[in-house]
Amino acid sequence: MKKLIPLIGLLASTGVLAAGPAPATPFPYFVANCFNCHGTEGRVNSAIPSIAGRDREYLEAALTAFKAGTKQATIMHQLAKGYTDEEIAVLADYFSRQK
């Protein structure tokens, strides 16, 4: 926890996205794995549901349940097994912030 404090400070002051040699954290490019089906940034109007701007807890619970095989699915139960729990938290957080 203590270690995180300087990181948080940096996030708040400069933003981690600035170009430069040493950003605090890289962009989680793997979120784009979901764009081909759920639309760029998870935004879509189709039989495959939109996941942009959905509640973070809901998304995390849904992905965790897909991974555990406790939520009915045609494909998400197989895809979710490819991601770690930490990555699922990143995915849920990322898509919850898209409009």
Add this chain to the structure above:
Amino acid sequence: MTRFNPDRRRLLQALGGSATLLGAAVLPGSALAAPGKNKKLGRVVVVGAGFGGATAAKYLRKWSNGAIEVVLIERNKEFISCPASNEVLAGNRDYASIVHGYEGLKKNWGIKVVHASMIAVDVDKRKVKTDHAGEFDYDRLVVSPGVDFLFGAVAGYDEKAQEKILHAWKAGPQTVALRQQLVDLPDGGVYIQTIPKAPYRCPPGPYERVSQIAHYFKTHKPNSKIIVLDGNDQIISKGKLFKGVWDNDYQGLIEYRPNWNITEVNAETRIVTSEIGDRERGDVINLVPPQHAGKIAHDIGLVNANNRWVNIDWVTLESTAVKNVHVLGDATLSAPLMPKSGHMANQHGKAAAAAIVEILAGRQPQPTLLANTCYSMVDDRRAIHVDSVHRYDSEKKTPLVVPGSGGVSAAPSIEEGLFTRAWAKNIWSDILT
């Protein structure tokens, strides 16, 4: 914009000790700050605006927040999708629905789209030469040329023969022409499908095509017959599912012959011959030839795997033969269990864009995850899928399927038919708008 809140605190804690690719979960969809604050990071020339190249072009612009200039060189005026083209053959979809424009990439993303062919490159001066649109300097070059055909592998399959014996393995005029041959075929006619030995573009593609044409015959020409001459020893993708559909729904319509490797065709008599001298005659023959990386990859010295494919570094997708040149999609020597698919080419495009943004911003690119899905329509409504998630293995230096991830459909379903059509619409839009 990057305000801190308790949810983020919890998340950052979760991420504290995890892999390097994680972390910036809280941030909007660009990896760099607002464009005004950035100096220009350089220019990338992308050659081939298909599933891989067009995706790379869009995401280079998006993730660099416009700081990378992108020139996209494509010889065709339109994007014509191979995915969903099998449905067009069966009359289950309009041809117009698989044809898309490049306006979105120009208007939404400020990409300079040049309709010309790349013919050469000067790797020292970092300059691409085109046939009629001049030359373009680059900091990084991305090449996603798809496949070309090894016509010489089948005797008699010369240019003239290709007008009658179609491949339709690049969507476009060949798709329209094969549809017409099927419409003109009298009820009771014989359709031959030949399949090359793997690897080739889209492993389930030929079997989807057979299913689509079987559906057309069943509903329009019930006395017709399909002979499948497969160079492989079995159906190489979703085998049980395709076989189940063929046995249950297209009984008596399809004759399947494994290990039938075509080596000769006579376009006049419409007879095909195998390597051991077996012969078959068809009224319509669809010959899917063996393939290799697109011609330009050979011309510029990228091909260094079995004289057919391009070896790449799986973190940056940079060619191992030529520096500063990244290669995507079907042209690459595939990683273990990684198919040559449009879905995967789209993933390659994103991975290369991510790596190039990081490199041009002066940072170290990190391996990312790659996932694949191939849907196949088995009639006018039902579909099946195969999927996998691939994670970079830093010892083996290649992506490997995450154990336990992926799989195939439990059974063909109408629900997945709807998802298949949504997939096509959504991936076209992810690539082009």
